[in-house]
Amino acid sequence: MNDLRHQIKVTEAGLPADGLGCHAGDQMQAAARAAGNSELLDGFARDYPQGPHDKPQSMCPAFGSLRVGLRMRRVATVLSGSACCVYGLTFVSHFYGARRSVGYVPFNSESLVTGKLFEDIRDAVHELADPDRYDAVVVTNLCVPTASGVPLKLLPSEINGVRIVGIDVPGFGVPTHAEAKDVLAGAMLRYAREEIMAGPVQAPAQGKSDRPTVALLGEMFPADPMMIGAMLAPMGLAAGPVVPCREWRELYAALDCGVVAAIHPFYTAAIREFQAAGRTVVGSAPVGHDGTMGWLKSIGEAYGIAGEKIAAAQNAFGPAIKAALAATPITGRITLSGYEGSELLVARLLIESGADVPYVGTACARNDWSAVDREWLEAKGVAVKFRASLEDDLAAMEGFKPDLAIGTTPVVQKAKAQGIPSLYFTNLISARPLMGPAGAGSLAQVVNAAIAGKTRMEGMKAFFAGVGEGDTAGIWEGSPNLRPDFRAIHQKKLDKAAKAAKAEEMI
Numbered sequence: 001m002n003d004l005r006h007q008i009k010v011t012e013a014g015l016p017a018d019g020l021g022c023h024a025g026d027q028m029q030a031a032a033r034a035a036g037n038s039e040l041l042d043g044f045a046r047d048y049p050q051g052p053h054d055k056p057q058s059m060c061p062a063f064g065s066l067r068v069g070l071r072m073r074r075v076a077t078v079l080s081g082s083a084c085c086v087y088g089l090t091f092v093s094h095f096y097g098a099r100r101s102v103g104y105v106p107f108n109s110e111s112l113v114t115g116k117l118f119e120d121i122r123d124a125v126h127e128l129a130d131p132d133r134y135d136a137v138v139v140t141n142l143c144v145p146t147a148s149g150v151p152l153k154l155l156p157s158e159i160n161g162v163r164i165v166g167i168d169v170p171g172f173g174v175p176t177h178a179e180a181k182d183v184l185a186g187a188m189l190r191y192a193r194e195e196i197m198a199g200p201v202q203a204p205a206q207g208k209s210d211r212p213t214v215a216l217l218g219e220m221f222p223a224d225p226m227m228i229g230a231m232l233a234p235m236g237l238a239a240g241p242v243v244p245c246r247e248w249r250e251l252y253a254a255l256d257c258g259v260v261a262a263i264h265p266f267y268t269a270a271i272r273e274f275q276a277a278g279r280t281v282v283g284s285a286p287v288g289h290d291g292t293m294g295w296l297k298s299i300g301e302a303y304g305i306a307g308e309k310i311a312a313a314q315n316a317f318g319p320a321i322k323a324a325l326a327a328t329p330i331t332g333r334i335t336l337s338g339y340e341g342s343e344l345l346v347a348r349l350l351i352e353s354g355a356d357v358p359y360v361g362t363a364c365a366r367n368d369w370s371a372v373d374r375e376w377l378e379a380k381g382v383a384v385k386f387r388a389s390l391e392d393d394l395a396a397m398e399g400f401k402p403d404l405a406i407g408t409t410p411v412v413q414k415a416k417a418q419g420i421p422s423l424y425f426t427n428l429i430s431a432r433p434l435m436g437p438a439g440a441g442s443l444a445q446v447v448n449a450a451i452a453g454k455t456r457m458e459g460m461k462a463f464f465a466g467v468g469e470g471d472t473a474g475i476w477e478g479s480p481n482l483r484p485d486f487r488a489i490h491q492k493k494l495d496k497a498a499k500a501a502k503a504e505e506m507i
């Protein structure tokens with residue numbers, strides 16, 4: 001039986017062990033449920049509600065959790081998945097500067113079917129669990145092992161004092177790489193919370209703050225937490241650790257904060273852990289003037305700080321933010337979209353800088369923690385689209401004809417082809433300070449320079465007109481050899497096949 005299965009490469013769950021990729025979500029889902037992973041998938045559906053699109057339209061979601069693990073000191077990361085997925089993920093992680101090896105437990109159809117893969121993972125984890133080198137080992141099931149039900153929860157929770165954290169991050173359950181960060185952050189917080197409940201844990205490396213602290217949820221520009229700390233000081237508060245953390249013991253310090261700022265709103269699993277620990281969660285972030293004033297008030301009130309102290313914090317920074325915004329105005333129409341989860345915050349900052357932003361699309365889902373930003377934007381007449389698809393973002397760009405399109409790679413590509421100035425959200429916008437006075441003027445330079453490039457873009461469009469488009473795409477030594485008759489025959493075949501498929505559906 002196993003031999004036969006090996007030859008035809010089919011797992012117990014009826015799932016081909018390879019050949020199914022990111023766009024085989026329905027089959028993978030069905031296989032995962034058949035393999036006993038229904039509870040896991042229902043949990044993902046609750047935490048990361050999908051629609052209108054439910055297939056990855058960006059990079060592999062697992063990149064988010066991989067990056068979170070790779071950025072932590074004394075944490076080893078092991079992937080279990082198809083070799084092509086692991087190749088892509090390790091490539092991207094090194095492209096983004098991971099100076100760490102990614103562990104990989106390979107499999108084939110046989111080891112997947114017989115359960116040997118799980119044994120191999122367990123062996124790998126035992127081999128890695130050296131307390132002199134690691135605090136934790138993170139093992140991640142990618143699509144195929146998740147669909148096949150490889151049971152990471154059966155791994156020991158600890159080996160020689162090294163914590164073992166097993167997570168499933170399938171593209172058919174976790175819609176974006178942003179939300180995959182939450183899968184690992186949530187799993188680590190849960191582990192740390194259980195450790196705290198079981199007995200004393202390590203104190204923070206730099207000692208415990210003498211002031212009440214605010215944990216900051218979401219990866220941000222390195223200077224932002226310092227800026228936030230400065231803005232909290234007049235209220236007698238301090239900035240706590242940033243989650244995802246850089247070190248295991250920071251998890252304890254984060255859970256120790258009385259208030260948690262959900263700077264990025266999509267961390268639903270992490271928020272659940274904070275709430276289980278009795279912490280108060282506050283949405284939005286101190287971006288722009290209105291955002292900072294509102295956020296300081298919400299944080300102050302969450303900690304029961306007296307009104308005059310809250311006003312003191314607001315007065316200490318409000319005028320500086322207004323001055324920075326006025327000194328670096330942005331003029332022009334901008335459409336904005338991305339999959340980082342901070343799109344609404346950036347849009348607020350652009351609007352307060354003077355830009356006309358008619359559309360914001362985010363690949364993340366709508367939830368309570370982004371409500372303040374959504375309401376603020378909608379009050380300014382902005383169309384806010386959650387779970388925006390690439391098609392939504394492109395339609396907005398075509399419809400609003402912006403002076404600048406900020407978006408994902410395919411949006412930027414399309415904008416360039418149309419001669420519209422464009423900027424990548426991930427590399428050029430989300431990697432800048434956004435908070436308080438430091439953030440107020442930080443976008444203007446790059447945004448204004450891009451908008452000013454309009455004439456250059458038009459010149460390039462005219463220069464390259466007709467090159468590399470349609471029939472001229474690719475490298476040709478002469479003119480493309482066009483055969484409209486062949487095309488017509490091929491189109492007929494396609495139409496016939498589509499009709500046959502439709503008829504089959506109706507039987």
Ligand code: SF4
Pocket residue numbers: 020021022023056060061062081082085088142143144170171172
């Ligand atoms: S693990 Fe990532 S790259 Fe591989 S099939 Fe799933 S979504 Fe695609």
